[in-house]
Amino acid sequence: MKGLIFTEFLELVEEKFGLAMVDKIITQSQLPSGGIYTSVGTYEFSEMLQLLTHLSKHTDISKDDLLLVYSEHLFKALVRSHPNLVEHYEDPMSLLASIESHIHVEVQKIYPDAQLPTFQLEDRTANEMTLVYKSDKALYMLGMGLMQETFKLFKTPVEINFKKLNKAGTEVRFFIKKTL
Structure with a gap:
C-alpha cells in the first residue's frame, strides 16, 4: 500500500484526535516500518489495518465510519496534489x-x-x-x-x-x- 495512504491517514488522525492519539495507535501496533512513512514508500496493508483497528477501539467509531471520514480527507488531498x-x-x-x-x-x-x-x-x-x-x-x-x-x-x-x-x-x- 502506498505511503501516501498512511501519511494522509496519520494527518487526519492528528487533525481530528490529536498527536497523542497518533502516538498511541502507532505504539500499540506491531509495525515493521516503526510507523515512519513517506508518501512515495510502499508498506504492508496489515499496518494500515492495525492503525485503523486501534483508532476504532480508542474512539468507539466503527472502522467503516472512520473510512468514510478518511475518504473525505484523502479525496481533498488527492485533488489538491x-x-x-x-x-x-x-x-x-x-x-x-x-x-x-x-x-x-x-x-x-x-x-x-x-x-x-x-x-x-x-x-x-x-x-x-x-x-x-x-x-x-x-x-x-x-x-x-x-x-x-x-x-x-x-x-x-x-x-x-x-x-x-x-x-x-x-x-x-x-x-x-x-x-x-
Whole structure:
C-alpha cells in the first residue's frame, strides 16, 4: 500500500484526535516500518489495518465510519496534489465511469507499484450507474466515500447503496443514482 495512504491517514488522525492519539495507535501496533512513512514508500496493508483497528477501539467509531471520514480527507488531498485527474470532467458520472480507463491508468504512472482496487462498470444511464468493486483489501467503504466526495466536488446530489457480493467485502456492487 502506498505511503501516501498512511501519511494522509496519520494527518487526519492528528487533525481530528490529536498527536497523542497518533502516538498511541502507532505504539500499540506491531509495525515493521516503526510507523515512519513517506508518501512515495510502499508498506504492508496489515499496518494500515492495525492503525485503523486501534483508532476504532480508542474512539468507539466503527472502522467503516472512520473510512468514510478518511475518504473525505484523502479525496481533498488527492485533488489538491493531482488536480489534472479530475479537472477535465464535466460531471461525476463521467469521472466514475473512467476510473479504470483513465484515473487508475494515471495513478499507475505516478505510483507504478500501487495496488489499486478495480471498479467494473456494469451499467450506466444519464442518472444511474452500477459499479462492482473488487479488492482483496475490502476497503469498499473508502471507495464509497471517495465516490460521495466526487459528487460533492461537482455539487451533485447522489444516493449510493451497495450490496456485498461476498461476506469478506472483497467484491461489492455499488448502485449510484443522481438525486435531482
